[in-house]
Amino acid sequence: MTDQASQFVSATIHGQMGQERVLFWRHIVSWGGWTQIAKWAGLIVILLTYIPLVWLAVMSFSERPLSGMPYPITIEHYAALMADKAWREPLLESVIMGLIVGAVCMVVATAVGRAIPRMIRPGGVLLLALSPLFVPALTMGAALFIFLREYLDLRLGLWSIFIAHIVWALPFSLLLVLVIATRFDLRLLEAASDLGASTWRRFWDIEFPILRPGIIGAGLFGFLLSFNELLRSIFLRGSETTMPLYNWTMAASHQSQVPIIFALATVILAITLPLMAVFFWLLFARLDRST
Amino acid sequence: MNNIQEIEGPRGLKGWYTNMMSAGWVVPTFVATWICIVVIPLVIMVYFSFLDVRYYEVYYDEPSFKIWWSIIESGRWMAVTRTLRITATLTIIQLLIAFPFALWLAKGCQSKGVKASIITLLTIPFFLDASSRIIVWRPILGTNGVINTVLMDLGIINQPMEWMLFSEFAVHFGMLAPYFPTMVFPIFLVLTLIDDEYIQASRDLGASPGQTLFHVILPLSLPGIVAGVVFTMVPLMAAFVEPGMLGGGFVNVLGDSIEAALRNLKYPTAAAMSTLVMILLALLLVVLVVISRRRGALGNIFQTMKR
Numbered sequence: 082m083t084d085q086a087s088q089f090v091s092a093t094i095h096g097q098m099g100q101e102r103v104l105f106w107r108h109i110v111s112w113g114g115w116t117q118i119a120k121w122a123g124l125i126v127i128l129l130t131y132i133p134l135v136w137l138a139v140m141s142f143s144e145r146p147l148s149g150m151p152y153p154i155t156i157e158h159y160a161a162l163m164a165d166k167a168w169r170e171p172l173l174e175s176v177i178m179g180l181i182v183g184a185v186c187m188v189v190a191t192a193v194g195r196a197i198p199r200m201i202r203p204g205g206v207l208l209l210a211l212s213p214l215f216v217p218a219l220t221m222g223a224a225l226f227i228f229l230r231e232y233l234d235l236r237l238g239l240w241s242i243f244i245a246h247i248v249w250a251l252p253f254s255l256l257l258v259l260v261i262a263t264r265f266d267l268r269l270l271e272a273a274s275d276l277g278a279s280t281w282r283r284f285w286d287i288e289f290p291i292l293r294p295g296i297i298g299a300g301l302f303g304f305l306l307s308f309n310e311l312l313r314s315i316f317l318r319g320s321e322t323t324m325p326l327y328n329w330t331m332a333a334s335h336q337s338q339v340p341i342i343f344a345l346a347t348v349i350l351a352i353t354l355p356l357m358a359v360f361f362w363l364l365f366a367r368l369d370r371s372t
Numbered sequence: 373m374n375n376i377q378e379i380e381g382p383r384g385l386k387g388w389y390t391n392m393m394s395a396g397w398v399v400p401t402f403v404a405t406w407i408c409i410v411v412i413p414l415v416i417m418v419y420f421s422f423l424d425v426r427y428y429e430v431y432y433d434e435p436s437f438k439i440w441w442s443i444i445e446s447g448r449w450m451a452v453t454r455t456l457r458i459t460a461t462l463t464i465i466q467l468l469i470a471f472p473f474a475l476w477l478a479k480g481c482q483s484k485g486v487k488a489s490i491i492t493l494l495t496i497p498f499f500l501d502a503s504s505r506i507i508v509w510r511p512i513l514g515t516n517g518v519i520n521t522v523l524m525d526l527g528i529i530n531q532p533m534e535w536m537l538f539s540e541f542a543v544h545f546g547m548l549a550p551y552f553p554t555m556v557f558p559i560f561l562v563l564t565l566i567d568d569e570y571i572q573a574s575r576d577l578g579a580s581p582g583q584t585l586f587h588v589i590l591p592l593s594l595p596g597i598v599a600g601v602v603f604t605m606v607p608l609m610a611a612f613v614e615p616g617m618l619g620g621g622f623v624n625v626l627g628d629s630i631e632a633a634l635r636n637l638k639y640p641t642a643a644a645m646s647t648l649v650m651i652l653l654a655l656l657l658v659v660l661v662v663i664s665r666r667r668g669a670l671g672n673i674f675q676t677m678k679r
Contacts, residue, residue: 115472116480123473123556127490129549130497133508136518140511147511150521189402196398201391206399213410215602215653217610219627220417220646221410223634227420228413231430231639244409305499311613312502316634325501332507333617339507346504354496361495365488 134350141343158344168327168345175324178239179308182246186254186303189247191296194258195288199267207259211252218312221248226316237319245313250306254299261295294364301360324349414650421644430639439640443648448629452648455626458540458615459608462547463555466604470555471597475589477556478563479571494553502550506617509546513537513618538620546618551608555600562596563589598660605656609649 141158143151162168193210197203213221225245229235265288273283289296311325318326331342392400422435443449481487511517513536520532535541566589574584612627619625626645633642 116476119472119476120480122469123476126469126549126552127493130505130552131493133505133512134500136512137504137508140508147514148516150518192398193402196396199394200399201394206403209403209406209411215606215657216414217606217649217653219610219612219630220649221413223630223642223646224413224417225409226634227639227643228416231420232416248410309499309501312610315631325503328501329503329613332503342504342507346501349501353499357496357499358492361492362488365491366484
């Protein structure tokens with residue numbers, strides 16, 4: 082189609098709009114620079130996530146991490162970190178909590194995720210299961226605190242942190258399993274049962290291999306979301322301290338302890354960041370290739 | 373999923389029961405647990421907002437609107453409007469940056485490696501510890517922070533710019549990056565589901581890029597935009613770690629008030645304000661659903677999900 086014809090079409094579509102105005106807007110919209118602006122604006126915001134992480138690592142070697150320039154350079158905060166024992170228990174607590182939440186998420190998300198698509202009307206249950214995603218962390222934390230501590234008069238501790246973490250992480254894990262489970266062809270199971278496979282064999286030999294990426298993702302999301310959960314833990318901690326709680330208390334308190342959490346956060350990031358980067362990159366690259 | 377879904381079961385209480393049990397005992401057990409740890413706590417919280425507290429004891433007799441009135445009368449109303457303003461500003465900024473970026477990522481970015489890398493970079497922030505990455509903005513933005521030090525050494529400014537930290541600017545700035553992925557992802561997912569042939573057809577019929585954008589791409593991506601706005605606004609409405617650390621006590625938001633009320637054992641006040649957050653979010657959700665239904669976009673959600 083010639084340029085003139087397309088101008089005619091757009092002018093007729095816009096009826097009352099004068100042709101010059103149409104031309105003007107077409108000129109603005111079809112300017113090639115918008116793509117570059119769109120791309121770089123987004124990339125700059127992404128950079129704003131990672132610059133603080135780099136700066137965190139740089140400042141952990143500075144004598145005064147809360148002042149401007151990373152000078153003079155020192156490793157004394159790392160030495161202090163090694164000598165200090167206060168952070169070890171929170172770290173251990175968070176790792177164990179993350180592993181338990183991850184395992185529970187993996188099992189529950191698999192069981193529920195493969196059951197929901199088989200329901201006659203799954204909508205209501207699905208909405209209920211995903212409802213915590215629409216409740217702000219603070220509200221959920223406050224609600225659970227009021228219910229467990231004040232209404233039921235229970236002693237809060239690791240178990241209440243665990244409940245809060247499950248409420249937070251399970252919807253994500255469930256979504257991951259559901260994405261794959263909804264595509265799963267139930268006729269495969271019928272075929273297997275016709276061929277004489279037991280219930281367990283049908284699950285283990287046919288369903289599990291197909292659902293595996295979702296199940297592994299569910300466990301990983303459970304661990305990571307629990308390991309970094311702060312907002313709900315603040316209310317449900319009782320007298321316990323997890324790693325994010327420890328960091329939060331130290332960061333919020335304007336104490337001399339702040340340099341230590343710079344070093345500690347750097348160490349944790351140095352371990353987790355490359356692992357996450359490799360894992361997610363492999364996951365997304367593979368997903369992209371399979372579609 | 374589809375062929376089973378099409379068989380409609382009986383309605384009513386019996387239908388509900390049949391539906392619940394249609395996939396074994398797993399779903400009923402899960403629903404019961406979820407009601408106990410999600411629904412009941414939220415209901416109890418709403419109930420608490422009508423109770424009264426005297427001498428640090430919650431009184432269960434004579435529920436009233438007393439706490440609700442006290443929120444309106446005391447200065448806490450200011451925190452509510454401030455929270456709404458910050459949330460609205462940030463959501464609009466996020467949307468304006470995220471939509472074009474998602475469009476570029478879904479349709480413009482040709483290299484699969486670049487795409488996978490960017491998605492990875494957008495995923496990782498979900499799993500980063502909040503406080504350590506926020507506290508580091510202090511030595512960057514502060515009066516003797518790196519930006520002020522460099523600018524003063526270069527002679528561009530004579531006095532440190534004090535507005536950069538412990539201000540509303542710092543709160544907005546600090547919350548820009550953490551809540552960006554929640555806006556990009558839903559829009560990106562919906563955009564990837566738009567068939568390239570629609571865009572090609574629109575072009576073949578003589579539509580300008582602008583017309584294709586406003587009459588084809590935008591209506592089709594409305595479900596993703598609604599989801600992005602909701603998932604960004606939900607955490608923003610209740611954020612208090614960022615405003616606390618970067619606002620330095622000058623930016624008092626709803627989240628601070630709730631946290632402080634709980635710490636001071638004023639449970640009904642905290643409950644009322646948390647309920648308020650829920651009400652505001654529910655109103656927003658209703659408005660968004662009405663808007664998108666008017667544009668026929670809600671049907672698109674199910675269309676895209678079926679594929």
